[in-house]
Amino acid sequence: GIYGNLNGLANGYCSVQVVLDGRETNAGTVNEAGLDLNASYAFDTDSAGAWLFGIDANRIVTDDRSEVAGQAVRSVLGTINNLVRWRGRGNVTWNLGAWTTNLFINYTGGYLNNTPLAGHVNSHVPAWITFDAGVTYSFDNWDWSELQGTRLSVNAINLFDRAPPTVLTAGNTAYDANEANVYGRMITVQLTKSF
Numbered sequence: 805g806i807y808g809n810l811n812g813l814a815n816g817y818c819s820v821q822v823v824l825d826g827r828e829t830n831a832g833t834v835n836e837a838g839l840d841l842n843a844s845y846a847f848d849t850d851s852a853g854a855w856l857f858g859i860d861a862n863r864i865v866t867d868d869r870s871e872v873a874g875q876a877v878r879s880v881l882g883t884i885n886n887l888v889r890w891r892g893r894g895n896v897t898w899n900l901g902a903w904t905t906n907l908f909i910n911y912t913g914g915y916l917n918n919t920p921l922a923g924h925v926n927s928h929v930p931a932w933i934t935f936d937a938g939v940t941y942s943f944d945n946w947d948w949s950e951l952q953g954t955r956l957s958v959n960a961i962n963l964f965d966r967a968p969p970t971v972l973t974a975g976n977t978a979y980d981a982n983e984a985n986v987y988g989r990m991i992t993v994q995l996t997k998s999f
Contacts, residue, residue: 835868837865838863840860844858856896866879867882867886893908905937907937911931920973935962942954954998956993959992961990
């Protein structure tokens with residue numbers, strides 16, 4: 805904090821007219837509750853390789869806030885700049901010999917834009933679903949010893965180049981950067997070597 809003798813006198817504390825307290829305080833309240841769900845199933849086949857199916861999901865059931873002590877607690881769940889009710893990611897992984905492939909589905913649930921442009925009404929922002937994919941080849945079975953521990957991967961984020969939902973607010977963007985991105989499809993090629 806900042807406490808000062810504003811008249812500059814070493815013993816003039818009785819003449820102090822202003823005290824500034826610049827400490828940060830935690831005056832608000834946030835209560836959040838939810839469920840995390842995770843399930844996976846893996847199996848091997850004789851001729852079609854090994855498979856893994858999985859899902860991770862989050863269900864938020866409470867997001868109550870009070871920004872100032874003594875202020876009424878209000879629910880902000882499912883509104884812009886706050887937690888969405890549902891979020892999830894599912895995956896399928898296939899491995900056969902040196903090849904491994906992955907396919908992911910990403911889900912961000914819809915929510916309410918309750919801070920629209922001036923003169924507009926609140927609007928529902930639809931859910932956003934994207935897919936990611938990857939293919940990896942391992943050189944471990946090659947006879948050339950220098951290639952042992954080497955992998956080549958090609959990965960795609962937002963495989964189908966799905967644009968984020970339009971969200972018009974008083975800000976400078978037409979999308980919600982908290983829940984989506986505008987980068988579109990991104991493809992990376994990676995060569996790794998372990999020693």
